[in-house]
Amino acid sequence: xxxxxxxxxxxxxxxxxxxxxxxxxxxxxxxxxxxxxxxxxxxxxxxxxxxxxxxxxxxxxxxxxxxxxxxxxxxxxxxxxxxxxx
Numbered sequence: 001x002x003x004x005x006x007x008x009x010x011x012x013x014x015x016x017x018x019x020x021x022x023x024x025x026x027x028x029x030x031x032x033x034x035x036x037x038x039x040x041x042x043x044x045x046x047x048x049x050x051x052x053x054x055x056x057x058x059x060x061x062x063x064x065x066x067x068x069x070x071x072x073x074x075x076x077x078x079x080x081x082x083x084x085x086x
Contacts, residue, residue, distance in 0.1 A: 006032065011046060018043055019055065021062065 006014065014032055017023045018039050025036040034042065044052050 006034075006042075011042065014039065014042055015046060018059070021058075 010032060014028055014034065017028050017031075018025075025039055028039055029035050040056075043055055047055065
């Protein structure tokens, strides 16, 4: 269920999160109110056909995109080598 209409910045952020291998669909749903089916529709509507196809091939069956299928050791979506700059 969509919480409110998404603006251009929100759509861009959803696309960015969807491309990230370790960001589960559930995280997108919590933040933006869009479930997996909604993310797929958003990606189809906002990406070129070839980009959408590549994305679907990458995410189809990927356990890191579903919180319930993740290993318990995965506690965050960012790579451990990234350090926040102050």
